[in-house]
Amino acid sequence: MLSKKAKYAIKTILFLQDNPELLPISAKAIAEKEHIPYKFLENILRDLKSHQLVKSIRGAEGGYALAKDPSQISIAQVMRA
Secondary structure, X not given: OOOHHHHHHHHHHHHHHHOHXXXXXXXXXXXHHHOOOHHHHHHHHHHHXXXXXXXXXXXXXXXXXXXXXXXXXXHHHHHHO
């Protein structure tokens, strides 16, 4: 059984993969579209960033994007993060 954190992390990675035209996308937008509590998502994104699965882009047009090609990211890596 997966924890909520793992489920939300997987949903986040899949959302970033499935919406390349929106990238970079803000944490707030991800939270709204995927129905993830915003504060919880911020913690998840911080963990994913520290494991180099996502990258953050600063600025008014900034947000989050995948740091690697989606084919190089495994579910196991996401769950470990």
